[in-house]
Structure formats: C-alpha cells, structure tokens
Amino acid sequence: MKVKGNVIKYGDNVDTDVIIPARYLNTSEPSELAAHCMEDLDASFVKRVKKGDIMAAGRNFGCGSSREHAPIAIKASGISCIIAETFARIFYRNAINIGLPIIECPDAAKDIQEGNELEIDFDTGIIRNLTKNTSYKVEAFPEFMQKIIAADGLIGYIRQGL
C-alpha cells in the first residue's frame, strides 16, 4: 500500500484534548468529530486539510485521554498517515486498532517540514520526501500488528479468528 500527500506539521506533546476537545464527545459520529479536529490547537486545520494529506509531529503525539475519537477524527478528516518522533501508547494502539496508519520515525519526523510532499510505501517501509528529494527508512511493524493492519483493524482480526 502506498499513500501520497502534503504534510501538515505540529510540535511535541499534541494531546487528545486538542485533537478533539471533550465538548464534542457527546457523539462518536466520525464526520461530526472531523469537523472539530485539531480545533483548539489549529483552527485552520479543518479548512486546509485535503484527502490524503499526511500529519507529522514531534514527541509524544496523542498523549492524554484514551478517547478513540481522536484517531477517528483525524482519519475522518482525510489524513492518510501520521508520522511522529514518538507516540503516546494508547493513541498508538487506537490508531492501529481502527486502521489509521501511523509511523514512529524520529529521523523523518524531525526532517519533514510543513508543506513537503511525501510518498509512503508501507510494504517497503520507505518514506520519500519528494520536495526535499530525500528518503527515510522505517522499521517494519511486528508480524502480529501487520496482521491487525491487514485485517483493517482489530475487529476484523478478531472476526477472522472466530
């Protein structure tokens, strides 16, 4: 699987309260959540995000609340992949479980800039930065996680085992 898109970049410790503020958590409808995605950090996100865009960030992305509404909102807003230096562990699980591709790659996350065009090949683990003409190698997911991803998330994986 390959994705291609432009980068929207944020800093360290992007928490799930700014990804989707709790005042919108009285629904779990993806499109409603997407309408408020990143609102308290970057009110322009919803207006400028395009389908296929890639989110990049620094350390500890998705820290805080366990709300799965956060990766759901990001996925529904059209983001095709998140690349960060590190992810908070609950967010990491949640993203894998709902089938939102995420990549932990400090080299890439530090080097990538807002507006760069990237092409990510999940099969080879290569991120190509088309703007800077550089590339980054990503460590493969453990086999177990690959199976979850291939099944389009944890629920698909469990259904296969029933």
Next chain:
Amino acid sequence: MNNGNAAGKGMTMTQKILADHAGLDRVEAGQLIKAKLDMVLGNDITAPVAVKEFRKIGLDRVFDKGKIAIVPDHFTPNKDIKSAEQVKYIREFAREMGIVNFFEVGQMGVEHALLPEKGLVVPGDLVIGADSHTCTYGALGAFSTGIGSTDMAAGMATGEAWFKVPEAMRFVLTGKPGKWVSGKDVILHIIGMIGVDGALYKSMEFTGDGLAEMSMDDRFSMANMAIEAGAKNGIFDVDEKTLAYVREHSTKPYKVYKADPDAVYSREYTIDLGTVKPTIAFPPLPDRARTIDKVGEVKIDQVVIGSCTNGRIEDMRVAATVLKGRKVHPDVRCIIIPATQKIWRQSMNEGLFEIFIEAGAAVSTPTCGPCLGGHMGILAKGERAVATTNRNFVGRMGHPESEVYLASPAIAAASAVAGRIASPEEL
C-alpha cells in the same frame, strides 16, 4: 540486550503479573503477549464506541458478565440530549448482555474511585479500561492500563488483550512527607522531574520504606497520574495497608506479586518524601511543576476539588480542615465533588458539607464533569482554575484560552480562600 531484562535475570512486578496472565513462566521487556483479563472497564464516552465495535464482531454475549464494568460518569447526570442518548445506548447493551456492574446515577461514582471501593479490583489483577486513568489500580498492586474503545470491544468479546511487555522505572520512596504534602505533590514532583513522556511505554514501580507513610488514597492519586508521565502503568508494592484496604472492600481472591531482587530497571530514582514541597503544575502540561514557594502571584477564578485523582474521603477531609472557619474568596467559585456516593455520604456524616457550605463552596453529586471540560464548572476565556484533577492541557476545562493549575486538595482549598494560588500556611 537492551530490553531491560536479559535471559536469566529477574522480572519486575508488572512483568510477573503479565507472565502469569499469559500462561508463561517468564516474559521479557519488548515481548508481545496475549493475556487474560480480570476486568474490562468503560465509561459513557468510550463505551458507546466500544459497543458499536462489539456489534460488528457479531457475538450475542460477552466473555464474562461479571468481569465487565460500565460506569457512566463523565457527562452524567446527563448534561444534554446527546449525552443522554449515549448513556441510554450503553445501558441497553448492559441489560441485554446481563452485565452485572453497570452503575446508574445514584450508585455511580467516578470510575477509578468506584471500582476499588466496590472491591472489583484486587492485588494481582490484570485490568484494562477505556479510560487513560485506569492505571489508578496499580495502587492495589494490580496491573491496570488504559486502552481505547476497540480494545475494550475486543476485551469484552474475548477476555483477552495483546500487550508489549514494558520495561520499568523504579521509584524508591524514603522518609516521611511534611505537613500539607500528599501523594499528589509527590507525583507532580516526579512528573516534573521526568517529563510528560519520561516513562513512555514503561511501568513506574513504587517501592521503599516511605510507602508506609503513604495512605491508600495517596497511592491511588499517584498511580492515577502515571499516565501523565506517559507510563503504561504505575504499580505499588503490596503491604499491610493494601491488604487492610482489600479486606475491607472485597471478597475476591487476590495474589501478591513482588519484583525479583535481580529485576532490571531502565532507571532508578530515590525520593526522600521529607524534601518534597507542595507542588503545582502550571499550564499547559502536567510536567510544568513548581513548588509553592516559586509560584508567585497567580490570581484565580475557580477551584475544583474532586476527580479520579483527588475526590476521595481523605481529600475531602483535608479540604475541610483548610476551609473550616474560613470563607471562599468573593472572586472565586469553589466546587467540591466527592467522587462516589459512599464518599459523599461519609463526607455528609462527618460534617464536612457543613464546613464547605458555611465557607461558601458548592458541593456536587459525583461526576468527572469539569475535569475534562464536560459540565459543572466550565471556564470562560481568560479564566484560571486551581484543580485537584490530572490534566491542564489547552482547553481542558473550557475555553482554549483558560488555564488549569494542578494541585493537591490542601493547596486548592487554601487557594479558594486566598483568591490566588496559596498554601494553607499563608492563611
């Protein structure tokens, strides 16, 4: 071998619990395992998504009706129609599945205060909860960690979850805390020291002679905030205080795990409780810790005393000790929220409400409410609150330009009186 425990070396407390629940003799840091669950938890925000996912699996029963807890506590008593619909959805699911531990308003409390009080978690248990503060039960010597809604759905279906075995950091507590220093100050001090990702993916194991000076409520408050350092779980050695708590609250069988003497830790810190000062975390992150003497003049508009971090009976008592015979500052709204019905009744019977109301504070029914900016005390633009809660992120308690300062109940109550961040010593 940089995985924390090479072959032949001992296991940490967390690793032992995980190994046992995975049916393995030993596990190593970094290993992926599938483990059996003793309790699966969800609330009114996360359980609706979990139920939707559970329905997709197509099962007509949960793995064990007695090992699931659903606690609508965040937006309850229902704050609006959408919230009421969400609670209705999970209530109907709980009835259909015969889930024993569904807690309706009237029995409900803030989930992480409620489950230990109801005896639903005991030492050695493995608990997952679709709420990040599920790590609270580490105070009981259980492995408990936050997960999302899909993991909750999978847990309800299969009674299992996958984990990457964490390496651990060890915190050796020594000495005796000073007056007005609580578990909250100790954990804010630690988070300030290691940072909001200082324990990312790791266990925080708490041990040492100083534990004897920490009450169970102190320990719950500390384990609760392990997630604010990025930890997978926080866990305490089991001692006489733990066992006394368990005997009082539960009839469930329990198992005491101890770390091996040769267990390997990625870092070890020794903390002399006698040197810890009352500590406040400034916005917008829980690691922006400052001791009370370094706070300066911070005027406030609201105080919240409650939450899964500090809504327990000792927290209520400390607040009452500070507020007794004093008045809440005219520029401050002081909102006090006992975390469960039992704590509410106990506070009432001990005369604490008389003190709160006489001081000019409002007492609320149990709810997470303002902690996450849900209801019952939302901040306007530019307003500041001192809260005994656990997060001070941008917009956490209301407007994105409002501010939350995290503190202990003693500091919060003193601040309510002073109208600025203050210590009880200053009143």
